[in-house]
Amino acid sequence: MTMLRAETRIALPDPAAVLRPLCEHMREHEAEVSEADGVTTIGFGESRAELTVEPGALSVVIEAPDLAQLQGSRFAIASHVVEFAPEGTAPAIHWSGDGAEPMLPPDFRVLSVTGVEQLTPHMRRIRFRGEDLARYDSLEALHVRLFIPPAGLAEPVWPMIGADGLLQTPPPEQRPAVRKYTIREIDAAAGTLAIDFVLHDDAGPGSAFAARVQLGDRIGMAGPGGRGLKQAQRYLFLADETGLPALARMLEHLPAGTSGLALVEIADAAERQSLTMPEGFSLRWLHRDGAAPGSTSLLTDALATLEWPAGEGSLYLWAACEHAAFREIRAAARQYLRAEVDAHLVVSYWRAGVSEEQHAAEKRKAA
Numbered sequence: 001m002t003m004l005r006a007e008t009r010i011a012l013p014d015p016a017a018v019l020r021p022l023c024e025h026m027r028e029h030e031a032e033v034s035e036a037d038g039v040t041t042i043g044f045g046e047s048r049a050e051l052t053v054e055p056g057a058l059s060v061v062i063e064a065p066d067l068a069q070l071q072g073s074r075f076a077i078a079s080h081v082v083e084f085a086p087e088g089t090a091p092a093i094h095w096s097g098d099g100a101e102p103m104l105p106p107d108f109r110v111l112s113v114t115g116v117e118q119l120t121p122h123m124r125r126i127r128f129r130g131e132d133l134a135r136y137d138s139l140e141a142l143h144v145r146l147f148i149p150p151a152g153l154a155e156p157v158w159p160m161i162g163a164d165g166l167l168q169t170p171p172p173e174q175r176p177a178v179r180k181y182t183i184r185e186i187d188a189a190a191g192t193l194a195i196d197f198v199l200h201d202d203a204g205p206g207s208a209f210a211a212r213v214q215l216g217d218r219i220g221m222a223g224p225g226g227r228g229l230k231q232a233q234r235y236l237f238l239a240d241e242t243g244l245p246a247l248a249r250m251l252e253h254l255p256a257g258t259s260g261l262a263l264v265e266i267a268d269a270a271e272r273q274s275l276t277m278p279e280g281f282s283l284r285w286l287h288r289d290g291a292a293p294g295s296t297s298l299l300t301d302a303l304a305t306l307e308w309p310a311g312e313g314s315l316y317l318w319a320a321c322e323h324a325a326f327r328e329i330r331a332a333a334r335q336y337l338r339a340e341v342d343a344h345l346v347v348s349y350w351r352a353g354v355s356e357e358q359h360a361a362e363k364r365k366a367a
């Protein structure tokens with residue numbers, strides 16, 4: 001296999017003092033770290049970095065089978081050298097060799113809009129075309145981060161990996177807003193995918209983009225991430241509109257004969273969609289009928305009334321909804337459903353009254 005190669009020599013007052021914590025950190029993250037003849041080798045999957053302490057500098061050589069892995073390893077080394085360098089110093093890093101010119105991050109794609117379909121009054125499906133989509137075509141990881149350029153910007157500006165191997169974000173006035181969405185449909189061979197956007201009041205960048213979208217508009221996409229469909233004999237799904245795209249995609253891929261129940265909170269009957277699911281699977285729509293999204297206990301009330309026959313095979317509970325319902329469902333899953341539920345994944349997809357940035361910051365704090 002032909003390997004790509006990148007190298008750098010980073011001036012540091014005490015390079016050994018940076019290399020030590022860097023190696024410890026890599027070991028904690030299950031990278032293979034070894035040392036022989038004064039050369040430290042760190043293995044990242046199929047790529048390998050060799051680090052040598054020289055007087056006043058750390059010399060690094062990376063070999064990787066492709067550009068994505070080369071970039072990933074360069075980023076891992078460069079970002080941790082910066083992190084472990086003495087406070088107040090900013091090590092200058094400049095890679096030479098393959099992939100040294102600024103480029104998009106390896107998991108980043110530019111998508112252009114090819115179609116818009118109004119599924120229901122508040123759900124809009126947007127179809128996109130992009131290149132090299134194979135990594136996003138997985139039921140193990142359904143979600144992506146969308147990078148939505150500010151409205152009215154003539155030419156979108158994307159985050160780039162710079163010559164130092166680090167991520168460079170665009171200046172604030174050009175910086176895309178980042179929002180999490182679910183890939184509803186994907187055909188990687190054809191280079192197409194679809195995402196279903198909830199059109200909601202108090203629209204932030206995600207909902208506003210969906211409302212104003214024009215054919216040919218471009219957004220960025222990074223990922224995929226999140227946990228996907230887990231194998232079980234029975235399923236209990238709970239979702240509001242934001243969890244509906246993930247639920248619908250999972251239902252479509254359940255093996256025939258799988259049993260279970262999906263509870264879906266929507267505004268009213270006009271928001272119902274026709275979903276494909278195994279025969280014998282039940283779907284119950286719960287209507288807010290005029291109440292604001294995120295203000296009802298429809299999902300938790302329905303959950304509290306369920307009776308599950310014991311001993312009928314493993315049960316997996318999956319829920320994605322507004323934060324208040326998420327808390328109730330998670331508590332129920334941990335307490336009174338513990339005996340029946342073999343595994344669960346309960347996720348807060350949005351929080352009433354706060355933007356996704358604030359919501360994500362709160363989640364990080366709680367974690």
Ligand SMILES: Cc1cc2nc3c(=O)[nH]c(=O)nc-3n(C[C@H](O)[C@H](O)[C@H](O)COP(=O)(O)OP(=O)(O)OC[C@H]3O[C@@H](n4cnc5c(N)ncnc54)[C@H](O)[C@@H]3O)c2cc1C
Nearest residue numbers: 181182197198200204205206207350351352353354355356
């Ligand atoms: C893993 C994951 C996958 C997701 N997948 C999807 C998806 O496929 N489709 C989808 O539409 N959403 C999805 N979401 C939810 C979506 O990311 C949030 O709703 C997000 O806040 C929308 O961003 P925004 O820019 O429109 O609003 P923000 O700027 O984040 O918020 C602005 C205001 O709108 C309110 N708000 C946000 N969402 C809603 C809503 N649904 N109803 C009413 N008010 C709201 C906020 O509370 C805030 O007051 C997903 C979230 C996660 C974590």
